[in-house]
Amino acid sequence: MGSILKENLRHDIQLYLRKQTNVGADKDKLPSRVSIDLHGHLKPVNAVQWSTNHAHLLASAGMDGTVYIWSVWSEQHKKARAFTYHKAAVKDVRWSPLGHLVLSCGYDSCSRLVDIEKGTESQVFTEDQAVTAIKFHPHNPNLFISGGSKGFLKLWDIRTGNFISSSDVSKSNLSENSLIVWDISREVPLSNQVYVEAYTCPCVRCHPFEPSFIAQSNGNYIAIFSTKHPFRLDKYKRYESHQVSGFPIKCGFNADGEILASGSSDGSIYFYHVKSSNIMKKIKVYTQPCIDVDFHPLIPNVIACCSWDGKVSVIE
Secondary structure, eight states, rough: OOOOOOOOOOHHHHHHHTTSSSSSSTTTTTOOSEEEEEEEOSSSSEEEESSSSSSSSSEEEESSSSSSETTSGGGGGGGGEEEESSOOOEEEEEEEESSEEEEEEETTTEEEEETTTTEEEEEEEESSEEEEEEEEEOOOEEEEEETTTTTTEEEEEETTEEEEEEEEEEGGGGTOOOOOEEEETTTTTEEEEEESSOOOOOOEOOOOOSSEEEEEEEEEEEEESSSSOHHHHHHHOBBBBSOOOTSOOOEOOOTTEEEEEEEEEEEEEEETTTTTTTTTEEOOOOOSSSEEEOOOSSSHHHHHHHHTSSSEEOOO
């Protein structure tokens, strides 16, 4: 295993990371080629995410039950950490805003919090459902929300290990295709009529600055909604060229919110101009579906991605 420290990094990468801000020199350049392949997962990779506090580190979560922390630009692109605490496939992984913690969840009905500096598991949050998605609170790093296979949403406090509130979608007699906006503090849905198409949505993302959010649809497009009540669907604009085809394809905005990237079942990454919804570029990366994408938080022309055949890549 390698080190999580900023050791033996490329000179240009060191300059970017020292500035600790999203620099504009290459802002208008899109990623163009695969520069690094990271090998280790033995089954499909479900999620990748860059650390904002340690921006040379990338986390990945796979169906092989493993979470890897990669020191991407170190010599030989070494695995900095390998965590095998999960007893089944891992569905999602998120960096804590606190920096030294990584949260993951999976089919073992647990969310697990790991200290990457010590290499130890610090908290286990157990449920009676497979946990398929997790998200830290945007303003309180001690809170995160989890969602799972039985329709339960839970808000957890990592300081105590207890859940604060729980919402049960299954009791609402709602279709599995429903997209629901919740008031977490009151544990009630604000709207369950946001998206009425007959397609599931494997991914939802908020725009970093605009009052809108997007949903990846199994109708092979990304729908756009307002974050203001009544959370209207934009009927005149959507992002479409990529394919979902039943895979858990994810998407995400770059740091300034001007570019949207999406994985695709054809193994490509599609880049869209957010305001116009026009496709800007398509990069063929894999022969199997490209599942997740994540723009680097500081370097504007770098994106990480992963595939259904166990590959993790960095495109520059």
